[in-house]
C-alpha cells in the first residue's frame with residue numbers, strides 16, 4: 001500500500017510561508033475573491049483523487065455555516081487556545097481541547 005504524504009505539500013513553507021499559522025485570509029485575494037492554489041490538495045490529486053470531494057466540500061460548508069450562524073465559538077474561561085500541533089497517524093488529528101459555544105441570540 002502506498003500512502004502519499006500530502007502534508008509535505010500542505011505544510012510546505014516554500015508555498016505557504018508560515019504554514020503553521022492559522023491565517024485563512026491567505027486564501028482571499030486583494031479583490032476579495034478566493035485564491036485557488038494548486039498546492040492546496042487535501043483531497044489528493046490525479047487518478048486517486050477523493051471521489052467524495054464535492055460531497056465533502058458541500059457538507060463541510062453547510063455544517064460550518066450553520067454552526068457559525070447559530071453559535072459564537074470562544075476559548076474556554078481560562079483563555080487556553082487549542083494547540084495547532086496534531087496527533088500524527090494515517091491522518092493528523094487534533095489533540096483534545098475545550099471551547100465555549102455561545103448561542104447567538
Ligand code: HEM
Nearest residue numbers: 002003004006042043044047048049050051052053055056
Ligand atoms: C473532508 C473530507 C474528506 C477528505 C479530506 C478526503 C480525502 C481523501 C484523500 C486524500 C484521498 C486519497 C487517498 C489516497 O491517497 O489514495 C481520498 C480518497 C477517496 N475518498 Fe475521500 N476524503 C473526504 C471525504 C470523502 C467522502 C465524504 C467520500 C464518499 C462519500 C470519500 C470517498 C473517497 C473514495 C471512494 C476515495 C478513493 C478514491 C480512489 O482511490 O479511487 N471521501 N479521500
